[in-house]
Amino acid sequence: MTAATNEPLLRLDGVSMHYGHGATSVIALAGVDLTVERGELVAIMGASGSGKSTLLTIAGGLTRPTGGEVVVEGRWLSELDARQLATLRRRTLGFVFQDFNLVPALTAIENVSLPLELDGWKLRKARRAARDALNVVELAERANHFPDDLSGGQQQRVAIARAVVGGRSLILADEPTGALDSTTGEMVLRMLRARVDAGAGGILVTHDPRHAAWADRIVFLRDGRIVGSSETESVEALARRSA
Amino acid sequence: MTVRNSLLALLGERPHYGYELRQEFEARTGSTWPLNIGQIYTTLDRLQRDGLVADAGADAEGRRQWSITAAGRAEAERWLASPVERPAQGRDELAMKLAIAATLPGVDLAAIIQAQREATARTLQDLTRAKVAGGDPSSPEELAWLLVVDSMIFQAEAEIRWLDHSEERIRRSDLRTGGRVPASRAAARTEARR
Amino acid sequence: MTAPAPGPSGPRLPRRSRAGFRLAFTLAARNARRAPGRSFLIAVLVALPVIGLAGAATVGLSMVGSPAQTAQAQLGHMAASMQMMSNHVRQTATSAYPDGYGELTPTDPTTWLPSDWRVVPISPTGVYLRTAHGVAEISATAGRSWDPAFRGRFDLLSGHAPRGAVEILASPSALARLGARVGDTVRTPDATSYRIVGTMLDRTSDPRTPTVFGGRTAFSGLGPDPTLWTYYLAGPAVTLADIHDFNRHGAFVLSLAATAPYTSADLFSAADGIIWSYAAMIGMVGGFMLFEVALLAGAGFLVGARQEQRALAVLASVGADRRLLSRSVAVGGIVIGALGALGGITIGVGLAAIYMAVSRTGSTMQYYTFGVSPVALGLIALVAVFASWIAAAVPGRTASRFDVVSALRGARRPPRPSRLAPALGVVVMLVGIGIAVVGGILTLVLQRAGDWRLGWLGPTLIAVGSIVLELGAILGVPVLLRAVARLGARNASARMATRDLARNSARAVPAVAAVMSTIFVAAFLMAALSGGERQSEASYLYQAPLGDVAVSFSVPDPAQPLTDVSSYRATLERVLGVRSVRTIEGRPRPARDTAATRRRRRRRARPWRPSGRMPPHVTA
Structure with missing residues (x-):
């Protein structure tokens, strides 16, 4: 791991995405710049068709952009082949989708330890890490349940546990609360x-x-472009203001 | 009006002295609406004048206690049970601004909406941050405070949703007319919405 | 821009493939359990041919005794048996062939055999006996079959050994056939009479076959011709050296001591072309069944893989590579195939046991053992699992090549048919035709050469060739479907159906292929059968000129020829309405040489050669 020290966790440089050719070409993303640092959660908002899901799959190396560059922990994704991208997904990235996040044939703990096992961890070590991750999302006692026996919120929490297990650093969440009710969604968030x-x-x-x-x-996205953003003050600043 | 009814409801629980009332109010509303002590005493005087609270004498430390009267209790109950009447219109500067802007030539409506959206989003983020930073959500004070914050969060959310909706509406209208909305029609539409 | 950082490939991880296989196995097993209906169906598909193959193999192997077993069954406690040939014999413990050094006069072995052995000659023959309803020809065994050394071969059930030529023993079924009891006297049509003094069984024959046992001279028609007799030797073990010694006198020897070291496997390797042809036939039919199973099960696995597509996409999103994705589907084939094979073998062996119990006659030469061969069954299971694995591997490969993003969103676009496939299909078809033609030519050549050892090779090549041919045809099916769809149908629903099939050819291809292979097997069997029929017609041995009828009469005793030939003539003229009847009378040389005994002798000389098709034979 030779990440440059001043590199952000994730950097998107002029990323663009076109589908199709010529007259029928559809532009999903038109030159998006974005960085995500450690300890930072960036929300992407926009109407449907604004390109926000495409942005996420590009950031996770599931889709190759037609232009621009994605850099994850200092690694240029355009330089990686399919196998290396798979390795990246095992070691660095974790996806959380709206639903169907879990492999239905595997229990909660097996789902969480999946990326570690795929990465060649010893089974016992992987399971221990998975149990810790489930503990953090308060689902340790559901470790041996199959996804079908878990509520939607629990499934999403398992997915979050899986996204961060084994010290993986970048969570890519696509509408993780979309299928949940308001308070359950809040818990997942x-x-x-x-x-x-x-x-x-x-x-x-x-x-x-x-x-x-x-x-x-x-970050507000419209027609494949970032049209604005809003940044919150830190909690400390907030506390100072209300004091 | 709101402060008056809130104090009345607090006194319905047990007698309080003035400073204590202010503490209670602020604790239960998460210090969202700061009150000065003078405002408390003015309100208590008015409540006494209306026969809704009574002077219950001084406590052991010589602080003037207030207690609720039967009429006051009835008034508090009526307040809790009745829905809150919101001002139906007017004073909504944002809606007014958009309506006017829509009729003016050379104004970038999208930019106005985006600016507003970012501002509201920031408010929303701050509120959420404040909420996350809160303490034990099972204590009554924390719950009361969460309710208040949530109310503000939902209002901010509603505003963003309305902005999204307006933006979409304007975009469609632009597509249809190929440019600026005629002033008269825009005005008529704005009027119709009100 | 700085130089790009090295990728996350890092060092190769040795444990990954094991973890991958474990994961694939877990996924496959759980998925199989999650869709019990589909898994069961596929397992049954795999099990069906396995049941047939395992059952046939078990029954078949039960019928094949090792040389020692067959020797044991035929010899009882005798040391050896000898058949005298009219030429020099060279033999191993299990097979004999004339050595080509010319003829010699068969001799009675007692004339040259060392006195270490006691010789008991036995000959199978027949006898005409009067029953309650008329005259029956009943199998008879001439010679001292009650010799104590025959215990295990001929067993005296009741009564005592016959004395002289007038006392005989009868099998219980012969008693029933004759309507007689022990102590009764039975007569031949020419008024020779026998007294039944006991019951006896030949353990090597079906006990339902009526048989009587008498002394060496009890039954007429058996001269001293040594070729008619089998000489059993009681005494010390007959070694291979002894055998080679006896061979010089024209004796083919069956010895327990010499065959003991040989197993049934040796028997298989010992030039047994017929067995190999049968094995090849069973193998070919079984192979085709498994091929069809692979096609149909493949459709099942394809449906499964489609249903798992989202789960596979999730796997991909957490970093599973393509190999694991396809493997998790393919391993499902191994899991379900193994279950099906195991169940099929259990049921097949069970059915074989039931069949053998029902069909068992009591003859010691019918079933030597319960032929459960771990090697044969293991091979069958292996082939079945392999077929199932192939069936799953193909959809597995397809399932691993998909757009993860759209699969996660639940969208699926059918893969575009390859343009290369039809061309490849034609090439593969040509290769298949080539292999099959080579197989056919080889079969012909080997048959001409009379070499049975490679009898299995031709049919196997034909089978392999036609499977390859079919695979080639399958590659072309999507194109064919699209062509049909483009042709269009008048009827709207038919049009929709063909379009749908053309679009989702992956679903239709296995069905088309299965139908194709069924028709192939049927056509192959019909061609083979009608070919056999044609061949036997071509080699038909005419017994009389066309338009003529030959009726032959045989008489039990050449000393008493037919007397009323004219009455037979009259009957034939009346019944058949023939223009003229001519009588040809033949008298045998000293030993009566009927067609039946000729046949018997031929069979003895070449024990494994199948007997030809027999001409129609009328016996009065």
Whole structure:
């Protein structure tokens, strides 16, 4: 791991994405610059079709952009082949999607330890790390349940545990609360926030302003472009103001 | 009006002295609306004048205690049970600004909306931050405070949603007319919404 | 810009593939359990041919005794048996062939055999006996079959050994056939009479076959011709050296001591072309069944892989590479295939046991053992699991090549048919035809050469060739489907159906292929059968000129020829309405040489050669 010390966790440089060719070409992203630091949660907001999900899959190396560069922990994704991208997903990134995050044939703890086992960890060590991660999302006692036996919120919490297990640093969440009711969604966001505050970085794609507000920075996306952003003050500054 | 009813409701619990009332109010509303002690005493005087509270004498340390009367209790109950009437219109500067801007030539409505959205988003983030930074959510004070913060969060959210909606509406209108909305029609539409 | 940082490939991880296999196995097993209906169906598909193959293998192997077992069954407690040939013999413990050094006169072994051995000659023959309803020809065994050394081969059930030529023993079924009891007297049509003094069984024959046992001279028609007799030797063990000694006198020797070291496996390797042809036939039919299973099960696995597509996408999103994705589906084939094979073998062996119990006659030469061969069954299971694995591997490969992002969103676009596939299909088809033609030519050549040892090779090549041919055809099916869809149908629903099939050819191809292979097997069997029929017609031995009818009569005793030939003539003229009847009378040389005994002798000389098709034979 030779990440440059001053590199952010994630950097998007002029990332663009076109689908199709010529007259039927669709522009999903048109030159997006974005950085995510450790301990920072960035929300991406925008109407459907604004390109926010595409941005996330590009950041996670699931989709190759047609232009620009994605740099994760100092590694240029355009330089990596499929196998190396898979390794990146095992070691650095964790996805949390709206639903169907878990492999239904695996128990909660097996789902969480999946990336570690894939990465060649010893089974016992992987399971211990997975149990710790489940503990953090308060689901240790559900470790041996299958996803079908977990509520939607519990499933998302397992997904968050999996996204951060084994010291993985970048959480990419695509509408993680989209299928949940308001208070359950809030609990999931609280977990997400806690993992970020503990040192991870994250992107949260959502169309719900209330959920986006959990982020340190909200980036507004329209027609594949960033049209603005809003940054919150730190908690300390907030405390100072209300004192 | 709101402060008056809130104090009345607090006195319905047990007698309080003035400073204590202010502490209670602020604790239970998460210091969202700071009150000065003078405002408390003025309100208590008015309540006494209306026969809703009574002077209950001084306590052991010589502080003047206030207690609720039967009429006051009835008034407090009526307040809690009745829905809050919001001002139906007017004073909504944002809506007014957008309505006017929509009729003016050479104004970038999208930019206005985006600026407002960022500001409201920041408010929303601050509120959320404050909420997350809160203490034990199971204590009554914390719960009361959460309720208040949530109310403000939802209001901010509603504003952003309305901004999104307006932006979409304006965009469609731009597509249809190929540019600026005629002043008269925009005005008529704004009027219709009100 | 600085130089890009090295990728996260890092050092290769040796444990990954093991973890990958464990994960794939877990996923496959759990997925199989999560769709019990589909898994069961696929397992049954795999099990069906396995049941048939395992059952056939078990019954078949039960019928194949080791040389020692067959010797034991035929010899009882005798040391050896000898058959005298009219030429020099060279033999191993298990097979004999004339050595080509010319003829010699068969001799009675007692004339040259060392006195260490007691010789008991036995000959199978027949006898006409009157029953309650008429005259029956009943199998008879001439010679001292009640010799104590025959225990295990001929067993005296009741009564005592016959004395002289007038006392005989009868099998219980012969008693029933004759309507007689021990102590009764039975007669031949020419008024020779026998007294039944006991019951006896030949353990090597079906006890339902009526048989009587008498002394060496009890039954007429058996001369001293040594080729008619089998000489059993009681006494010391007959070694291979002894055998080679006896061979010089024209004796083919079956010895327990000499065959003991040989196993049934040796028997298989010992030039047994017929067994290999049967094995090849069973193997080919079984192979085709498994091939069809692979196709149909493949469709099942494909459906499963589609249902798992999202789970596979999730796996990909947490860093599973393509190999693991395809493996998690393919291993499902191994898991379900193993279950199906295991169940199929259990049921097949069970059915074989039931079949053998029901069909068992009591003959010691029908089933030597319960032929559960771990090697054969293991091979069958292995092939079945392999077929199932192949069935799953193909959808597994397809399942691993997908767009993760759209799969996660639940969208799925059918893969575009390859343009290369049809061309490749034609090439593969040509290769298949080539292999099959080579197999056919080889079969012909080997048959001409009379070499049975490689009898399995031709049919196997034909089978392999046609499977390859089919695989080639399958590659072309999507194109064919699209062509059909483009042709269009008048009827809207038919049009929709063909379009849908063309679009989702992966679903239709296994079905088309399965139908294709079924038709292939049927066509192959029909061609083989009608070919056999044609061949036997071509080699039909005419017994009489076309338009003529030959009726032959045989008489039990050449000393008493037919007397009323004219009455038979009249009957034939009346019944058949023939224009003229001619009588040809043949008298045998000293030993009566009927077609039956000729046949018997031929069979003895070449024990494994199948007997040809027999001409129609009328016996009055």
